[in-house]
Amino acid sequence: MPAAYFLPRAELDRLFEALAVDGRRIIGPTIADGAVVYDELDSPAGLPHGWMADTAPGSYRLRSTGGERAFDYVVALTSWKRFTHPSLVPLTRSRRDGDQIVVEPIREDAPKLAFVGVRACELAALNIQERAMRAGPAGDPDHAARRDAALIVAVECAAATSTCFCTSMASGPEVDGGADLMLSELDDGFVVRVGSEAGAGVVGPLGLRVASPDAVDRAGTQVAAVRAAIGDPVPGDGLPERLRAALDHPHWAQVAERCLACANCTLVCPTCFCTSVGVASDLDGLDATTERSWDSCFSLGFGRVAGDANFRPKVRDRYRQWLTHKFSTWWDQFGSSGCVGCGRCIAWCPVGIDVRAELVAIAPATAPAGPIPWPLSPAEGRAPAALATAAPARHVIATVRSVMPETVDSATLRLVTTDEALLGARPGQFVMVEQPAFATPPISISRIRPDGLDLTIRSAGAATAVLTGLAAGAQVALRGPLGRGWPVEAAIGRDVVIVAGGIGLAPLRPVIEAVLAERPRFGAVRLYLGARTPHDRLFVAEMGEIAGRADVEVAEIVDRAGPEWLGRVGIVTQLFDQAKWDGSRATAFVCGPERMMQATVATLKGRGVDPAAMWLTLERNMACGVGTCGHCQLGPFFVCRDGPVFSVAELGTAFAREGL
Amino acid sequence: METEDLASVLDATWFAADLAPQARGRLAALGRLEEVADGAIVVQEGTLCESLGVVVSGRIALRLSLPGGEDRTIITVHPGDIFGWSAILPQRIATASAVAVMPTTAVMFDGAELKRALAGDADLAAAIYERLLVSVARRLTATRTQLLDLYRPGNEPW
Structure with a gap:
């Protein structure tokens, strides 16, 4: 197979047709509401031909280039996570019939999509999110299915904007693999490289000619110019350690004075994956659906626990959480940076906070790297609990044998189950306890019996009030056992x-x-x-x-x-x-x-x-x-x-x- | 009880342990071992507090009276710790009642006598006042934590 093919500009529609076989829908950049967004395309005509996006802290403006190129816009407002990690995903459907309950996972078929125009930084983001959501101990089946069903057509950047810093995050601008097809746009067409069998299957029937050395050289020169234009605005060596050592830096409070905690940055971020689970139910509460939706560590309630205690009540705390996670603790958890340098968070911040400038202020390259506040990386030193038997949507129905009041507001539910995983729980583990129409609280196991579990629950909210009010014969849905127990x-x-x-x-x-x-x-x-x-x-x-x-x-x-x-x-x-x-x-x-x-x-x-x-x-x-x-x-x-x-x-x- | 015996009793309490032998002997000479019956009121809130005590065994409850006649136990004093420190404060008015909630043994020191001894012996005063300060600080820490009401409903894990 040759190193690269050439697709004349006039024949881009042939590539679209080849991608669309078997009902595959094409998602790519297009202009809507004054910005480039990713949306469904019927043909190359919908691409933003001749448009460039000028970005700066708190600023995004489209500008006509007068040319014909389709991919000069750099990055779109939205990211691909909208399709791999949608903002709303139904998780379970539950139903109560007297004491009996049924909880069923909702599995939607992942749509067959082709992502056209994925940048190097976005390719890195997709892989980062996959590590977080797929390669973790539990895995997210919805995300995995969507990723598996997606065909990736990457397009190497031919231009940069002032908010780009992929070079500092080692995520671009060159596309070195990881996509099914990799395109470099030139004035007269596209240099096409094949990255997978699926990609070869797409371009094979097109009968493309081999790209000339001149075309390949021009593509290389073009992306090299992008790299030079971006420079290295955030020196990355030792950045995770420098940030850890700067947890008490006074600059956090200065950023917090400007930050609105609006969560724009996390919504446009291609790697942010945090979610919350809500419950929608009928008025009688007998039928309910749980739905997962995007959330943000900037939300005031994100760190809130029972009794309205909040572990991150201040904007300073939440900005520090976001920044240190992206650039430091992400390494501990997933072995990479959580940032790819796409610059969306800079352009779409309504007050123009520039994460590059904040990093330099808080953790400059000259800052000492220690002491590290936590000595052990979880990836290195400890195995997470055995979650293989407790996938997120695996529910076990257990029956309440008896309820023992403990105090005026707490009770112990004696549950009966034959589920081997639950009966194999270890001291200190917990279960998620689901009831139709109520939130799903984590409840620690207070006794592990040969025929079931005891859960001792304090009535602290609506869900735990229902649980402590259950009678013998009632059922609950359990996920678990979860977490690492007492050694x-x-x-x-x-x-x-x-x-x-x-x-x-x-x-x-x-x-x-x-x-x-x-x-x-x-x-x-x-x-x-x-x-x-x-x-x-x-x-x-x-x-x-x-x-x-x-x-x-x-x-x-x-x-x-x-x-x-x-x-x-x-x-x-x-x-x-x-x-x-x-x-x-x-x-x-x-x-x-x-x-x-x-x-x-x-x-x-x-x-x-x-x-x-x-x-x-x-x-x-x-x-x-x-x-x-x-x-x-x-x-x-x-x-x-x-x-x-x-x-x-x-x-x-x-x-x-x-x-x- | 002989002074030497009382010194060894004191040595078993954290309050007087590690005192220099001479200081402990001097302190023991000022104290007397008392048996306090279950339910006996050793110090009455609002009255003259005459003695400072070091609990040797048993338990003393420090109680405040509330409007309506109900008492509230604020803290209990356990072996090794002290009660009745008002006895060596200038006004000597007890700020809480001290009630034995089980048969209790305590080494009691007359407040006025102890104050005179401390005034006349700088080394003994330095040692005793430091321990008093530790005891007060410890109790203050406990009070602060109790004020936080950490275990109130909805403020606990799980």
């Missing part, structure tokens, strides 16, 4: 310290049961329990029984109490901050509100417990449970996928850092 095995041969705050005892109960089941294999076992009031204590009888054992030390304390309470009053750390035991031999398991865990970690360190032997479970907005929605990101981690159990050493200074 109980790491405590074998060592002392065990368990510190629980409030309903944080629920995910710790399986640890307690696992340790007591093999009590001789562990050293001293100490259990410290905190609660709001005496009435808010969980598993009272059970903990009382454990306290009666001679081989376990149990102490509890409440925040507030009336005179009828003769137990301890204060904070949970007072139970052991003056203790005499040697923490260097201990493995600790901690769960509770983050501020309580912060105090506990400080106290445990004071007792000599190694941060690598201190395990805690974090709360974040775990909306999907499998690391694809982006809500629960914390530094290099997706809490749902890489945690929620982490060691303090793994988290480094990401733990309890404001706004992260």
